[in-house]
Each structure stands twice: as C-alpha cells, then as structure tokens.
Amino acid sequence: MNIDYNETIPNNVDLADDRRLLRALERWQPAYLKWWEELGPVESGNLDIYLRTAISVERDGWANYGHVRMPEYRWGIFLAPPEANREIGFGMHKGEPVWQSVPGEYRSELRRLIVTQGDTEPASVEQQRHLGKTCPSLYDLRNLFQVNVEEGRHLWAMVYLLHAHFGRDGREEADLMLLRHAGDPDRPRILEAFNEKTDDWLSFFMFTYFQDRDGKFQLASLAESGFDPLSRTCRFMLTEEAHHMFVGETGISRIIERSCALMREHDTDDLSSVGGIGLPIMQRFMNFHFSICLDLFGQEKSTNAANYFTMGLKGRFQESRIDDDHKLDGALYSVPAVENGRIVSHEIAAITASNERLREDFTLDSQRGVNRFNKIVAEHRIDFEFTLPHAAFNRGIGAFAAINASPAGEIIDDAQWNRRHGEWLPTDADKEYVNSLMTPVIEPGRMASWIAPPRRGIHGQPLDYDYVRFH
Ligand SMILES: [Fe+2]
Numbered sequence: 001m002n003i004d005y006n007e008t009i010p011n012n013v014d015l016a017d018d019r020r021l022l023r024a025l026e027r028w029q030p031a032y033l034k035w036w037e038e039l040g041p042v043e044s045g046n047l048d049i050y051l052r053t054a055i056s057v058e059r060d061g062w063a064n065y066g067h068v069r070m071p072e073y074r075w076g077i078f079l080a081p082p083e084a085n086r087e088i089g090f091g092m093h094k095g096e097p098v099w100q101s102v103p104g105e106y107r108s109e110l111r112r113l114i115v116t117q118g119d120t121e122p123a124s125v126e127q128q129r130h131l132g133k134t135c136p137s138l139y140d141l142r143n144l145f146q147v148n149v150e151e152g153r154h155l156w157a158m159v160y161l162l163h164a165h166f167g168r169d170g171r172e173e174a175d176l177m178l179l180r181h182a183g184d185p186d187r188p189r190i191l192e193a194f195n196e197k198t199d200d201w202l203s204f205f206m207f208t209y210f211q212d213r214d215g216k217f218q219l220a221s222l223a224e225s226g227f228d229p230l231s232r233t234c235r236f237m238l239t240e241e242a243h244h245m246f247v248g249e250t251g252i253s254r255i256i257e258r259s260c261a262l263m264r265e266h267d268t269d270d271l272s273s274v275g276g277i278g279l280p281i282m283q284r285f286m287n288f289h290f291s292i293c294l295d296l297f298g299q300e301k302s303t304n305a306a307n308y309f310t311m312g313l314k315g316r317f318q319e320s321r322i323d324d325d326h327k328l329d330g331a332l333y334s335v336p337a338v339e340n341g342r343i344v345s346h347e348i349a350a351i352t353a354s355n356e357r358l359r360e361d362f363t364l365d366s367q368r369g370v371n372r373f374n375k376i377v378a379e380h381r382i383d384f385e386f387t388l389p390h391a392a393f394n395r396g397i398g399a400f401a402a403i404n405a406s407p408a409g410e411i412i413d414d415a416q417w418n419r420r421h422g423e424w425l426p427t428d429a430d431k432e433y434v435n436s437l438m439t440p441v442i443e444p445g446r447m448a449s450w451i452a453p454p455r456r457g458i459h460g461q462p463l464d465y466d467y468v469r470f471h
C-alpha cells in the first residue's frame with residue numbers, strides 16, 4: 001500500500017475514516033511544527049536536504065529519496081503490515097490472539113511504556129539541534145537531518161498510539177511530549193541520558209551508536225507486545241533505527257580511520273597539533289555514553305519489568321527465538337549485586353530480571369561494533385584497543401549506583417574516583433579540544449580534518465554530491 005502525501009497527515013492507518021482521531025491529531029500537528037521550529041535543528045529552515053521519506057511500509061521500496069525543504073518535510077503515521085492470526089508470544093496470555101485495543105486492566109502500564117519511549121524521540125532532536133552548524137561534511141549534515149526527521153516521526157508514532165487508544169489522558173500525554181525538554185531544569189526529559197548535551201560530532205556519533213542502540217533494544221522488545229498496534233509501529237521504527245546506528249558506527253569508524261592515519265603519518269600519539277582526535281579521547285567518550293546507556297535499562301530486579309512481561313506488554317529481545325516456555329515459570333537468572341565491597345551475582349526469579357537481560361543483550365551488541373573498531377586500529381598496526389567499561393563503571397541506577405568503580409570493574413573509594421575519573425571520562429580539556437575542531441565544512445565532497453570520508457555516498461550518489469543545498 002502506497003502512502004498518500006496529499007493528506008495533511010500521511011498515514012497507512014485509515015485516518016480519513018476516523019474523523020475524531022484525525023481532528024485530534026490535526027490539532028496536535030501545529031504544536032508539533034512549532035516545537036520543531038523552536039527546538040528542532042537550528043538554522044535549517046532554508047536548506048534543501050537529500051532525505052528519504054517513507055512511501056510504503058512493504059519490505060522493499062518503502063523509501064523515496066529526494067531534496068526536501070526542511071520545514072516541508074512530511075511526518076506521517078506508518079505501521080508495519082499486520083501479521084495474520086498473530087498470537088501473544090509470552091506471559092500469562094501466551095497463545096491468545098493479540099489485542100487490537102488496549103485491555104482496560106493494563107491501560108496505565110501500556111501508557112507508561114509508550115510515554116517513556118515517546119519522550120526519548122523529541123529529546124534526541126533537542127539534544128542534537130546545534131550540530132548542523134558544525135558539520136564535518138555535507139554527507140554528515142544530511143545524515144544528521146535524516147536522523148532528526150525520523151526521530152520526529154517516531155514521536156508521531158507514539159503520539160498516534162496515545163491519541164488513538166488512550167482518550168483524554170492520551171491527548172494530555174501527547175501535549176506533554178512537547179513541553180518537557182532535554183536538559184530543562186524544571187521540566188526535563190524522563191530519562192537522564194536524554195538530558196545530556198550532544199554538542200559536538202564525536203558525541204553525536206557515540207549517541208547514534210549507543211543511545212540509538214538502546215532504542216533498538218527497547219523497540220525490539222516492544223515489537224513483541226501483545227498490543228498489536230504498538231508491535232506494528234515498533235517494527236516499522238526499527239527499520240529507521242538501523243540507519244541511525246549505521247550513522248553512529250560508520251561515524252566512529254571514520255574518525256578512528258583518520259586518527260590512525262594521522263598517527264602513522266606524523267609518527268605521534270599526540271594528534272592535537274595535527275587536527276585529529278586521539279584514541280584515548282574517543283575511549284573516554286565511549287565510556288561515558290556506554291555507561292549512561294546502561295542506566296536506561298533500569299534496575300536489575302524490577303517488579304514493573306516483571307509485570308510488563310507477565311501481562312504480555314513487553315517481551316524479551318527476539319522473544320520467539322528463545323528456547324523456553326516464554327512464561328518463565330520457576331526460571332532463575334543471575335544479576336549482579338554489591339556485597340561487602342565486592343561484586344557478586346545472585347540468582348533471582350527470571351521474570352523480575354528482564355531489564356538485566358536486555359542490558360546484557362545490548363552490551364553484547366555494542367561489543368560487536370567495538371570489535372570492528374579494533375580491527376581498524378589493528379590494520380594500521382597501532383597498539384591500542386577500545387574496550388567497553390565494566391557494568392559497574394559510572395552508574396547512576398541499579399546495584400552499582402552506590403559505589404565507584406574503574407572501567408575494569410574494580411571497586412574504588414571516593415578519593416581514588418576523584419583522583420582518577422579524568423582518565424576515564426571526558427575531561428573539560430577533552431571537550432574543549434573536540435569543540436575546537438568543530439568548524440563547518442560545507443564544500444561538496446570535502447571532509448573535516450578529523451574524519452575520513454565514508455566508503456560510499458547515500459543511495460548510490462557520489463561523495464561530492466550536494467546532499468544539502470543552501471539558499
Ligand atoms: Fe527513535
């Protein structure tokens with residue numbers, strides 16, 4: 001089914017047949033556009049950007065590429081096609097047909113899941129809004145805006161569910177999505193990692209590598225949901241999320257590539273005189289982003305998580321591929337804990353441990369890319385290895401929140417932490433240096449000094465294509 005872009009809100013959910021819902025969303029739309037103008041990408045109103053837009057939700061051919069004037073981008077509502085006779089795959093309702101409307105008894109839990117996910121989407125747009133001014137190339141500028149418009153669309157996806165299925169409180173929650181702001185001391189975004197600054201491109205690539213990967217794991221477990229509209233919208237969002245992580249992984253890889261080349265060319269580890277980003281600085285940024293993302297998964301042991309699973313609202317990552325009863329009757333899972341100054345592990349009811357399990361899935365997935373980063377370093381015959389810090393490092397939530405630990409997972413006291421955290425987390429000097437490199441490069445095909453060109457352009461276009469046109 002192709003999407004009709006002549007409608008005010010392009011969609012594949014038959015909005016035209018539901019006048020009340022359509023009117024409600026049409027009332028929300030101007031507030032969204034105003035938010036985009038005020039808190040979306042700065043100074044983007046005059047740009048024509050080579051963007052992909054969803055034109056169908058079928059497996060291939062969903063995306064159309066072309067130059068779009070930024071404010072004229074059309075955000076729409078797209079759900080993956082329904083799966084015939086889909087059944088709930090886990091929890092106490094396993095084997096029952098999926099729900100097309102919200103079961104009354106699970107209403108508040110479902111609303112909370114949707115609001116928490118939805119809140120991260122506009123948050124990331126706000127966090128990234130200044131990056132366009134310092135893009136390392138037109139190719140990267142285009143990718144930034146592609147990510148931004150899709151995060152805006154993800155907000156639309158969640159707002160649609162709130163409007164369509166939660167009545168008045170859903171509409172109120174939709175309004176609140178535009179009133180909380182990343183880093184706002186009075187009305188911050190719900191999750192802490194989405195209040196942090198993302199004001200340089202190294203942070204942006206780390207963000208799209210780690211925070212967007214958190215998004216992948218959250219969306220994948222919501223895609224298992226017994227509430228079918230949530231499942232379908234998450235399945236479509238995952239196709240977009242994959243591109244965000246591609247931007248992150250290739251961005252980090254290109255910086256490593258360039259740094260290694262500069263190290264060899266100038267025979268030095270100190271890249272500050274040659275306009276590159278040293279690998280230890282990158283490691284510190286990685287430590288920061290990875291550790292704050294671990295917090296996004298919540299407490300190791302969680303009754304909320306247990307309820308979401310039992311109720312059939314949020315499954316495990318790739319639930320159907322797991323070989324067990326999908327009810328977790330009597331099953332155990334080990335989670336970390338701190339006892340007498342030592343890290344130990346405890347077996348708890350698996351049903352209460354699904355946050356921990358998802359965090360471990362995320363860690364494994366993150367590690368795969370880090371292995372690829374290390375391959376680049378090794379190809380340059382440079383003696384350096386990126387590592388993900390231990391789960392105990394720099395944590396604000398869960399078993400490790402009360403202690404300090406080194407990236408190697410060794411518990412240390414406050415004095416040692418204060419003395420050494422500058423070795424492990426980005427220092428003011430790191431941030432200042434990275435920021436000093438952030439000068440815009442907007443000549444087609446040219447790259448900033450600190451990043452290698454990408455392997456290929458977007459959608460078969462050459463590297464020196466004018467991915468963004470200025471007026
Ligand atoms: Fe998203």
Ligand SMILES: [Fe+2]
Binds near residue numbers: 241
């Ligand atoms: Fe994303």
